[in-house]
Amino acid sequence: MDLKNIREVDIIGDIHGCYDELLLLLDKLGYRRDGELYRHPEGRTLVFLGDLCDRGPRSLDVILLVKALVQAGLAYHCPGNHDDKLLRWSQGRRVQVKHGLETTVDEVERTQNPAETRQWIEEYIKNLPLYLQFDQGELVVVHAGIRSDLIGTNHKRLRDICLYGFPTGQIDQHGLPERDPVTKHYRGKALLVHGHTPVYEPQWEQNVINIDTGCVFGGALTCFRYPEKEFVSIKALQVYGESKRFQPK
Numbered sequence: 001m002d003l004k005n006i007r008e009v010d011i012i013g014d015i016h017g018c019y020d021e022l023l024l025l026l027d028k029l030g031y032r033r034d035g036e037l038y039r040h041p042e043g044r045t046l047v048f049l050g051d052l053c054d055r056g057p058r059s060l061d062v063i064l065l066v067k068a069l070v071q072a073g074l075a076y077h078c079p080g081n082h083d084d085k086l087l088r089w090s091q092g093r094r095v096q097v098k099h100g101l102e103t104t105v106d107e108v109e110r111t112q113n114p115a116e117t118r119q120w121i122e123e124y125i126k127n128l129p130l131y132l133q134f135d136q137g138e139l140v141v142v143h144a145g146i147r148s149d150l151i152g153t154n155h156k157r158l159r160d161i162c163l164y165g166f167p168t169g170q171i172d173q174h175g176l177p178e179r180d181p182v183t184k185h186y187r188g189k190a191l192l193v194h195g196h197t198p199v200y201e202p203q204w205e206q207n208v209i210n211i212d213t214g215c216v217f218g219g220a221l222t223c224f225r226y227p228e229k230e231f232v233s234i235k236a237l238q239v240y241g242e243s244k245r246f247q248p249k
C-alpha cells in the first residue's frame, strides 16, 4: 500500500500482547487518549509492523485498539506471521496452536461470543496490506523483510518474505530456523523498517532498521520516529515469554 503523502510517522515494533507497554509508549510519544482512540496533537500517524498477538497477556486488547485506530484513519498496520496464523485459525483452517498462539486462542475462547470474536478478527486481519510505503516512497515498513524488486509486484514469494523474512533452510545454534539478515537481500534506496527477529538494541545497518526489541521476552517495546529518525522505547514490565533467541538481561 502506498501512502506517499504521509510523512510524520511513529512505527511500533512487535507488541505480542504487551498492551500495558503499548499504552506507556503511546503516552511517552505524546499521544493522548480520545474515547477509544489515541491522537497526537501534531497529527502524527501510527504504524504497526505486525505481531500484535501471542505470548503476552492482552493480545485481544492490542488488536482491538489497533483496529480502532486503523479504522479511524489514525494508524496503519501490516501483519506479522503471528497475526497471519491467528487469521488462519480464525478461518477454521488447520494450524498448530503453539508458539504463543495458545494464549490468544485462550483469550478468544474466554470472550462472551467466541464465534463472533473469530469473525471480527478474520474480517480485520484478512484485509491488511503486506507492507506499507510512506513519504513519497522514501520509507518502507514491513514485518519481517522485503526485496526491493518485489515492491509493487504480485510475486509468488512476496507474502512469505513479508511475513517470514529470509530463512536459509538451515537450523541455527539454538535449534531454530536460521534467518539471513534483511540487509543481505534488500537493495532498495528507501529506508526499510522491520521487526520479527528480536534484538537487544534497535539495529540500523545500511538503510535497514530492526525495531523488534523483544518486549514480550522481557526486552523493550520500541518505536522509530520518522522523519526525526529517533528511537523511543519502554522497558518490558515483566517477562511474559521465553525465547532461545533472546534472554532478558
Ligand SMILES: [Mn+2]
Pocket: 051, 080, 081, 082, 143, 144, 195, 196, 197
Ligand atoms: Mn514475527
